[in-house]
Amino acid sequence: MSIMAEPSAEGRFGExxxxxxxxxxxxxxxxxxxxxxxxxxxxxxxxxxxxxxKQYAGxxxxxxxxxxxxxxxxxxxxxxxxxxxxxxxxxxxNVLGQALLAKRxxxxxxxxxxxxxxxxxxxxxxxxxxxxxxxxxxxxxxVERQALNVFRMKLLGAEVExxxxxxxxxxxxxxxxxxxWVATVGxxxxxxxxxxxxxxxxxxxxxxxxxxxxxxxAQCRELLGGSDPDFIVACVGGGSNAMGIFSGFVDTDxxxxxxxxxxxxxxGRGMPGVVHGMRSYLMQDEYGxxxxxxxxxxxxxxxxxxxxxxxxxxxxxxxxxxxxxAEVIDAFQLMARSEGIIPALECAHAMAWIAxxxxxxxxxxxxxxxxxxxxKDVAQMMEILG
Amino acid sequence: MTFGRMETEFRxxxxxxxxxxxxxxxxxxxxxxxxxxxxxxxxADAIEIGIPFSDPVMDGPxxxxxxxxxxxxxxxxxxxxxxxxxxxxGIPLAVMCYYNTVHHAGHERFAYQxxxxxxxxxxxxxxxxxxxxxxxxxxxxxGIETVMLxxxxxxxxxxPRVAARARGFVYSVGLLxxxxxxxxxxxxxxxLARRLKAITDVPVLxxxxxxxxEQARQACTVADGVIQGASVVRRLMDGGPEAVGDYVxxxxxxxxx
Ligand SMILES: Cc1ncc(COP(=O)(O)O)c(C=O)c1O
Numbered sequence: 001m002s003i004m005a006e007p008s009a010e011g012r013f014g015e016x017x018x019x020x021x022x023x024x025x026x027x028x029x030x031x032x033x034x035x036x037x038x039x040x041x042x043x044x045x046x047x048x049x050x051x052x053x054k055q056y057a058g059x060x061x062x063x064x065x066x067x068x069x070x071x072x073x074x075x076x077x078x079x080x081x082x083x084x085x086x087x088x089x090x091x092x093x094n095v096l097g098q099a100l101l102a103k104r105x106x107x108x109x110x111x112x113x114x115x116x117x118x119x120x121x122x123x124x125x126x127x128x129x130x131x132x133x134x135x136x137x138x139x140x141x142x143v144e145r146q147a148l149n150v151f152r153m154k155l156l157g158a159e160v161e162x163x164x165x166x167x168x169x170x171x172x173x174x175x176x177x178x179x180x181w182v183a184t185v186g187x188x189x190x191x192x193x194x195x196x197x198x199x200x201x202x203x204x205x206x207x208x209x210x211x212x213x214x215x216x217x218a219q220c221r222e223l224l225g226g227s228d229p230d231f232i233v234a235c236v237g238g239g240s241n242a243m244g245i246f247s248g249f250v251d252t253d254x255x256x257x258x259x260x261x262x263x264x265x266x267x268g269r270g271m272p273g274v275v276h277g278m279r280s281y282l283m284q285d286e287y288g289x290x291x292x293x294x295x296x297x298x299x300x301x302x303x304x305x306x307x308x309x310x311x312x313x314x315x316x317x318x319x320x321x322x323x324x325x326a327e328v329i330d331a332f333q334l335m336a337r338s339e340g341i342i343p344a345l346e347c348a349h350a351m352a353w354i355a356x357x358x359x360x361x362x363x364x365x366x367x368x369x370x371x372x373x374x375x376k377d378v379a380q381m382m383e384i385l386g
Numbered sequence: 387m388t389f390g391r392m393e394t395e396f397r398x399x400x401x402x403x404x405x406x407x408x409x410x411x412x413x414x415x416x417x418x419x420x421x422x423x424x425x426x427x428x429x430a431d432a433i434e435i436g437i438p439f440s441d442p443v444m445d446g447p448x449x450x451x452x453x454x455x456x457x458x459x460x461x462x463x464x465x466x467x468x469x470x471x472x473x474x475x476g477i478p479l480a481v482m483c484y485y486n487t488v489h490h491a492g493h494e495r496f497a498y499q500x501x502x503x504x505x506x507x508x509x510x511x512x513x514x515x516x517x518x519x520x521x522x523x524x525x526x527x528x529g530i531e532t533v534m535l536x537x538x539x540x541x542x543x544x545x546p547r548v549a550a551r552a553r554g555f556v557y558s559v560g561l562l563x564x565x566x567x568x569x570x571x572x573x574x575x576x577x578l579a580r581r582l583k584a585i586t587d588v589p590v591l592x593x594x595x596x597x598x599x600e601q602a603r604q605a606c607t608v609a610d611g612v613i614q615g616a617s618v619v620r621r622l623m624d625g626g627p628e629a630v631g632d633y634v635x636x637x638x639x640x641x642x643x
Pocket of ligand 1 (some may be wrong): 089090115116117118119193194195235236237238239240241242298299300344346347371372373
């Protein structure tokens with residue numbers, strides 16, 4: 001059996017996960033779990049999703065070997081190009097799956113939270129395509145630093161609400177989306193953007209992103225004459241792009257590396273806690289108040305992490321190092337100048353770890369998930385780089 | 387079965403024909419102790435003390451703001467427990483806290499902290515039935531009554547299981563949504579209270595969205611009592627402890643007829 005199997009009946013991965021939601025939402029979570037189980041076992045649903053991923057999102061995404069950077073760093077560097085998906089990131093895989101499910105469940109309205117805006121854009125896109133209304137909650141800090149994506153969401157017909165409570169970032173956007181869901185649970189589908197939240201979200205979102213790892217595994221074997229990479233590296237906010245690519249390699253000998261921002265290191269600096277419906281590693285103070293994360297990247301500016309990552313960390317199957325904002329700014333430019341690819345600030349974290357650790361990986365094959373493109377970050381980088 | 391202090395008192399009062407009134411007050415908010423004393427003097431039957439949390443997903447703008455203010459002034463669960471011990475108001479005290487506060491302290495330790503602060507009961511709005519086992523074991527052992535919430539979305543088969551696990555009273559959630567004042571009492575408030583009354587002998591109190599004396603009166607035509615949160619906390623923030631006392635007296639008068 002795979003290390004990344006189905007969670008227990010209570011939605012646990014080891015001691016992590018669960019369903020810590022207000023009583024009002026318990027029936028909705030149970031209904032969602034049943035609907036997902038049924039849809040995921042239905043060949044017609046799978047075929048419909050496959051068709052959308054292929055003809056709308058542009059899957060399969062290619063892999064690209066980075067010869068210039070590889071030479072510079074003394075490794076073989078391969079990118080999984082989720083940046084080339086429609087809407088510009090991996091987020092569309094999950095959103096198309098959930099939006100089809102929402103439709104199947106007879107829901108007419110999508111609610112989503114977003115950090116960098118990529119999940120919000122993907123949700124707005126799916127809502128436009130499938131004829132649903134869409135409301136996106138976004139921290140006021142993020143509304144400012146990801147203004148391009150805010151306008152994209154509005155163009156796509158979504159309503160964007162800036163959240164002014166707490167740290168005014170992703171954590172608070174999740175709170176507000178949950179408050180909306182509690183009040184509108186009959187007609188609303190909560191389209192959660194990462195492998196987090198109450199059961200079944202962490203499992204369901206991972207299954208919708210599994211396509212990243214499945215494709216990459218086959219593509220790497222073709223490129224590498226049948227063998228697997230030595231390292232699989234991805235950035236971790238809630239952890240969906242990392243889960244997606246890990247799922248293709250978790251049962252190989254490859255080392256799995258999830259890179260967290262130094263200012264939002266749930267695994268590195270947190271301890272088990274419960275927020276947003278799940279038990280997982282969480283940055284918190286001595287009384288259990290959730291601490292604010294601080295990261296240059298809106299998509300990783302989150303004090304928690306998906307529960308299956310906590311599980312993989314607890315059994316030693318995956319590692320969760322951190323990189324600093326300064327290292328990320330360097331990596332962002334390094335990738336642009338060496339390869340002609342402008343990465344999203346989120347996955348520039350994965351690049352930063354690879355660049356820093358390359359001396360200890362000489363001659364190794366490193367697969368990095370390039371989870372999104374950097375267009376949304378250009379204005380922010382213009383300010384930082386002057 | 388022997389009941390805890392709060393349930394014993396609530397059953398006796400209910401059986402004597404009294405409607406139960408439980409005001410919610412954010413712990414650590416300026417004037418909170420005086421407000422509790424004023425509410426007790428004005429006819430409250432118990433007080434629900436809110437333990438401020440960084441991420442209060444079941445709360446609307448008023449209680450969010452109160453929590454934020456309390457946290458910014460340096461309040462912690464432990465400082466609230468210490469101050470609660472001095473209250474001695476003669477009616478039972480309950481806490482309303484999010485589960486991470488309990489989880490982080492540890493179940494046994496948290497139950498013991500409540501006990502030593504003279505607090506009888508706990509309401510944990512993000513700890514549903516399926517996840518409540520470990521906390522309930524510790525709470526039962528310490529004699530802390532765990533109030534369970536029942537929601538309008540619950541199917542019929544679920545309500546008896548929720549009620550069976552409830553100690554103190556059953557918290558009948560008045561509407562789909564978070565705490566906050568509403569112009570009128572939602573139809574779901576009396577509908578759920580009626581469903582609960584039909585299946586349990588535990589006192590049934592309606593809370594969330596019971597926003598004034600008239601709405602409290604309406605809820606009490608079916609329920610055994612009400613919990614009032616945002617309307618109380620707003621008065622404490624705007625008018626201070628006396629405003630809370632006046633309001634509680636007004637609600638008391640309204641529900642007793
Ligand atoms: C391009 C990109 N990568 C990664 C993330 C982080 O999310 P996750 O950790 O779920 O992959 C985001 C989130 O906004 C993103 O936009």
